[in-house]
Amino acid sequence: MGADRRHPGRPPGAPHPRQGRPADWRNTMSTTMSTTDFAAAQWTRATGAGVDPHEYRRVTDGLASVADWGPSFLRTGHDYLRRAEDAGSPLSAGEYLLTAARWFHLATLTPYADTAHGSAEADQALSRALTLLEPGARRLSGDGFTGWLRGPADPAGTVVVVPGLDSAKEEFLDLVDALLARGLAVFAMDGPGQGVLAATTTFVPDYERVVGRVIDALGVARIGLVGLSLGGYFAARAAALEPRVAAAATVSGPFLLDWDELSPQLREIMARRAGGPDAAREFAGQVDLAALAPRITAPLLVVDGEQDVNGGVTKGEALARLAPRGSYLPVPHGDHLLGNARPDWLPHLCDHFAHTLTGTPA
Incomplete structure (x- = not known):
């Protein structure tokens, strides 16, 4: 059928x-x-x-x-x-x-x-x-993060996967598997206000500090960083401010949030994760990559679904345009997180990291 x-x-x-x-x-x-x-x-x-x-x-x-x-x-x-x-x-x-x-x-x-x-x-x-x-998989936890490091003990590159508003490390196992298949090590994490840490922590605006502590715990000199949904903002911000990010990608990540235009339901979810309505409004007001995008010197892939429609959310085309080494992959039929269009972006994103981190042909 x-x-x-x-x-x-x-x-x-x-x-x-x-x-x-x-x-x-x-x-x-x-x-x-x-x-x-x-x-x-x-x-x-x-x-x-x-x-x-x-x-x-x-x-x-x-x-x-x-x-x-x-x-x-x-x-x-x-x-x-x-x-x-x-x-x-x-x-x-x-x-x-x-x-x-x-x-x-x-x-x-x-x-x-x-x-x-x-x-x-x-x-x-x-x-x-x-x-x-995977007996070789390692649980790593620190100030504001927890997750699992998977893959070879001596990888050619390591990618950190950052979840979003109400997602968690358990949601993106297929992305992790696709990166592992390319010989990369992968650390899939929960950060402040995310996944298992949502019960005890709230969102932080300076997510690049969390990423920095993750890199320290991994003990590597450079990483790839992919963020999904609101995690795309976290990843882009970290790529602009953490020099050890050598490659980055966002999937359905916001370039800008307008609190007054967000749906009541999105505001409610953000309030639960940020520590209340006032904290959520303040946090949303900081989600603006206009000044940070030109500081992202690493190769950056921005993936958007063109059927992803949420009021108050500016998608990633401007991010790709303003980043010095940005590229934009719009998927016409893709929705938010593009679960309906996996073949149209997932292999390309994983090859982006394999090529950038290991030097293998694109």
């Missing part, structure tokens, strides 16, 4: 946005949104994170209300923990644990979610998975 012709790239029967809505409105979540609409809004984000699309549909079809999202996704994650316990091999157990980590993270995405619980469960499942699957 092919894709739905009215919605290219969407499998038949998959949730889809209703007519008349913005092309990307996944982050404009509402406490009054129907379960069908909410599941449709999270569709490409969830499948882009690696959950099975058929299982996603089965789980979301069974929701009576959006309030049931978190508990249902947590139950699905626990089902995978039980499968891991009953698995016939460490490999199977590890694979089940990785899937559990994805579901636990996705459980945190609703306004009703017990974010601390879901993030802790995701973190624990990922830790157990990597202990089984």
Whole structure:
């Protein structure tokens, strides 16, 4: 069977946005949104994170209300923990644990979610998975960061993956795998206000200091840095102010935020992560790369989905134009985080780092 012709790239029967809505409105979540609409809004984000699309549909079809999202996704994650316990091999157990980590993270995405619980469960499942699957993987934690370093012991290059507003290190396992496949080491992290650290910390404007401490902990002279969604701002800022960033990329990252134009739902999420509405407004006012972009001397790839539409968010074209070595990759049918367009940007982004950090041909 092919894709739905009215919605290219969407499998038949998959949730889809209703007519008349913005092309990307996944982050404009509402406490009054129907379960069908909410599941449709999270569709490409969830499948882009690696959950099975058929299982996603089965789980979301069974929701009576959006309030049931978190508990249902947590139950699905626990089902995978039980499968891991009953698995016939460490490999199977590890694979089940990785899937559990994805579901636990996705459980945190609703306004009703017990974010601390879901993030802790995701973190624990990922830790157990990597202990089984990659005995050489190392947990690194420090002031304002925690995460996992994976890959060869003596890599040609190391890439740090920075999550965004309500994402976490468990959301981008496919990106990590693609970078690992190119012989790079990868540190996927949670920073202040992100992932498992969201329960005890809040966003900081000077994220470059966190990146600097990460580089110190890694013990390397230079890194690649990729940020996703709001993490794109963090990565671009760090690339401008931390000289050890040798290559950078942003995916759906903001160039500028206008607090007054942001949706109430985005402001609510930011307030939870920043420490309250006043702190969130102040933080949003600092998200402006106009002065910093010309200071990014490292090769910079900026990826945007042209169907990513959120009021108050200026996308990355200006960043690519102002950065001395910036390049811009717009994907016409891509939405926020481009979970519906993986082949159109993911290989290119990973090759960008492989070429820049190792000198291999592009």
